[in-house]
């Protein structure tokens with residue numbers, strides 16, 4: 097079968113499978129699981145892959161990771177990796193959709209937590225499943241191999257556990273086949289059905305920051321008899337907001353603390369305070385600089401108050417780097433599939449995504465896909481009048497338009513197929 101016919105067959109199969117893609121998405125959305133707890137999600141994925149006749153399925157990789165390998169019927173050296181993250185977030189959903197999550201995880205460390213797919217990984221997972229079915233239906237025409245990579249714990253496992261993309265690599269997920277590229281797209285509140293492409297570092301480098309300020313417990317009415325860790329914590333939070341001034345102002349860096357844990361009460365000054373935060377930077381060279389400055393700030397602030405403090409940097413994630421070379425290969429394929437007018441240059445973000453590990457290891461690209469009623473005003477996104485509004489990822493109101501997921505699916509399968517053709521012809 098010539099490539100032209102295979103391309104048409106891909107589109108036909110995608111359209112036919114789209115209703116299933118949407119119903120799988122709704123199922124996953126109603127049954128979200130937190131990072132490193134995606135057991136039922138993985139079982140759902142594996143059952144579907146078996147139903148599509150995909151024989152080589154590896155599960156239980158780095159927790160609940162699943163890798164499926166589809167070996168095509170034509171000769172070719174390409175191994176196209178398509179990736180979806182499968183975990184949800186500790187967010188109480190208020191999207192208002194009739195398949196909204198009401199799940200609560202009672203046992204998660206630090207919980208109980210309400211759980212929701214507030215980052216849209218249900219869309220990624222359902223679409224990757226649909227892509228597996230579409231590509232399996234034209235298996236005999238594929239000149240190479242496709243790998244379907246279902247990755248757990250993208251949002252970060254509990255701090256004392258490992259998990260995510262790097263853990264999958266370390267666990268040998270790619271020993272039976274090694275991708276020659278990995279591609280994915282994150283759903284985002286950019287205009288419906290558009291693809292936002294950024295060349296260079298597109299998602300930030302990230303680390304989790306854990307600061308422990310050690311004081312000495314004392315009655316709140318007599319702080320001079322103990323060591324109060326609270327002013328130290330407060331000064332560290334304030335001071336950390338100045339770290340950007342020690343890094344070239346042209347490089348975006350943020351240092352934020354989003355969670356504080358203490359052991360006191362209104363009339364007891366507790367003996368320690370824990371601060372949890374994150375450093376983000378687009379130029380990965382700035383990470384070590386920011387970490388050094390924060391360490392100096394933490395230790396010296398503690399010393400100034402007679403306390404002690406430690407700082408740990410955990411869960412290091414490299415930036416997603418889309419090289420010009422890979423973008424020039426993948427972007428034209430997407431433009432062919434959905435029209436060049438729906439592909440635009442988007443700014444980099446300070447969010448992270450550990451897809452960066454796969455892109456760095458195997459090549460490939462990672463873009464954003466629009467699933468909300470928004471439009472571009474200059475370089476910014478704004479809600480369309482009369483639409484469902486704009487809700488950022490991780491927001492309780494985050495939503496994704498089901499119909500738009502068909503073109504997400506078409507992009508997935510065409511990018512994989514064209515990559516295989518490309519390598520088969522060289």
Ligand SMILES: [Zn+2]
Pocket residue numbers: 215251489490
């Ligand atoms: Zn997220």
Ligand SMILES: [Zn+2]
Pocket residue numbers: 181215216217250282489
């Ligand atoms: Zn995400």
